[in-house]
Amino acid sequence: MRVLGIETSCDETSAAVVDGSGDRPTLRSLVILSQDVHRVFGGVVPEIASRAHLTAIAPVVRRALDDAGVRAEEIDAIAVTNAPGLVGALLVGVSFAKALAASLGVPVLGVHHMEGHLFATELEDAAAAPPFTALLVSGGHTLLLDVPAWGEYRLLGATRDDAAGEAFDKVAKLLGLPYPGGRHVEELAATGDPTRYRFARPMLNAGQRLGDADYYDLSFSGLKTAVLLAVRKAESDGEIEEARPHLARAFQDALVATLAEKAVRAASAHARPRIVLGGGVACNRALVERVRARAIATLGAGATVHAPSPRLATDNAAMIARAALFRLGRGERSGADLNAYATLDLPGLMPSDAVNA
Numbered sequence: 036m037r038v039l040g041i042e043t044s045c046d047e048t049s050a051a052v053v054d055g056s057g058d059r060p061t062l063r064s065l066v067i068l069s070q071d072v073h074r075v076f077g078g079v080v081p082e083i084a085s086r087a088h089l090t091a092i093a094p095v096v097r098r099a100l101d102d103a104g105v106r107a108e109e110i111d112a113i114a115v116t117n118a119p120g121l122v123g124a125l126l127v128g129v130s131f132a133k134a135l136a137a138s139l140g141v142p143v144l145g146v147h148h149m150e151g152h153l154f155a156t157e158l159e160d161a162a163a164a165p166p167f168t169a170l171l172v173s174g175g176h177t178l179l180l181d182v183p184a185w186g187e188y189r190l191l192g193a194t195r196d197d198a199a200g201e202a203f204d205k206v207a208k209l210l211g212l213p214y215p216g217g218r219h220v221e222e223l224a225a226t227g228d229p230t231r232y233r234f235a236r237p238m239l240n241a242g243q244r245l246g247d248a249d250y251y252d253l254s255f256s257g258l259k260t261a262v263l264l265a266v267r268k269a270e271s272d273g274e275i276e277e278a279r280p281h282l283a284r285a286f287q288d289a290l291v292a293t294l295a296e297k298a299v300r301a302a303s304a305h306a307r308p309r310i311v312l313g314g315g316v317a318c319n320r321a322l323v324e325r326v327r328a329r330a331i332a333t334l335g336a337g338a339t340v341h342a343p344s345p346r347l348a349t350d351n352a353a354m355i356a357r358a359a360l361f362r363l364g365r366g367e368r369s370g371a372d373l374n375a376y377a378t379l380d381l382p383g384l385m386p387s388d389a390v391n392a
């Protein structure tokens with residue numbers, strides 16, 4: 036089966052062609068057009084994003100087909116992100132996908148954006164397949180999942196306030212770095228002295244026990260406020276320029292320590308020696324290395340941590356086509372009433388009382 040994937044949930048217009056069956060995907064092409072215009076505003080402006088998707092969608096899809104060396108008539112199905120995200124932005128992709136599918140006479144399938152992130156790593160690393168523990172860390176979501184099989188997801192924990200990527204972006208702004216800031220914070224932190232500042236590890240303490248609500252949950256708004264107060268103090272002391280790398284380092288260390296610990300707690304409780312990371316924050320090398328070190332220390336030398344390369348970690352249509360390959364293989368199709376939704380539960384969520392079974 037050959038799937039054309041389309042992703043327009045935020046500020047990337049992306050299309051990709053993926054071939055294969057449910058468990059043997061091959062990426063034929065991937066085009067990602069990032070909307071740089073939002074940089075001027077320090078964040079994504081929804082109306083501008085929708086208009087930019089509208090201008091870009093047809094040439095981006097055309098280019099993905101050309102790069103794959105296939106004609107539109109050689110596509111068997113079209114997959115499109117239909118939730119969660121900016122509704123106006125999603126609608127551009129959904130409308131385009133439905134119209135193209137109707138004109139070609141092929142099925143269309145709506146895909147949940149976070150299920151796409153879950154499948155991304157496996158496109159380039161066949162070992163990133165279930166069963167595993169998943170930590171999805173993007174600009175809009177932070178989810179800790181147990182994944183016994185594709186399509187079966189136990190939600191163990193989530194952020195109670197800001198997403199991990201959002202915390203990076205807000206701290207980047209405080210430190211005078213461009214949007215989106217995660218990559219810039221990581222670069223600045225690399226030159227920081229880890230002993231100069233220390234922020235409390237958010238939602239992490241030794242007294243937490245399995246079954247406690249905060250055992251897996253995450254929270255980053257308190258950490259962001261702690262950074263804000265430290266930045267203000269350094270400014271009033273006239274030391275901000277010198278302190279910036281150390282503040283970035285202390286912030287990243289605190290955030291990464293919590294994410295790593297919670298991911299390893301989940302892997303340990305479910306006896307999963309494999310941890311798969313996804314979402315834009317999975318580009319962060321300090322996060323990947325910390326999860327790996329904690330996993331090996333806690334789960335043993337056989338523990339493995341799988342992270343996508345940056346192109347597949349951030350928003351892209353290849354992961355959407357890959358997730359669709361799995362669902363289309365099970366006979367799933369969307370109808371002509373396929374719509375876009377700002378929020379939607381991940382499909383395949385199992386009841387939470389099964390969490391520690």
Ligand code: KG4
Pocket residue numbers: 045172173174175176199200201203204215216217218219221314315316317318319320348349350
């Ligand atoms: O998954 P993604 O592309 O979009 C959403 O679905 O939200 O994630 C974007 C997020 C942004 O918040 C960005 O700052 C963050 O991923 N990010 C990083 C890094 N690269 C991107 N955060 C930390 N370190 C990085 N190297």
Ligand code: ZN
Pocket residue numbers: 148152173174314315349350
């Ligand atoms: Zn995303």
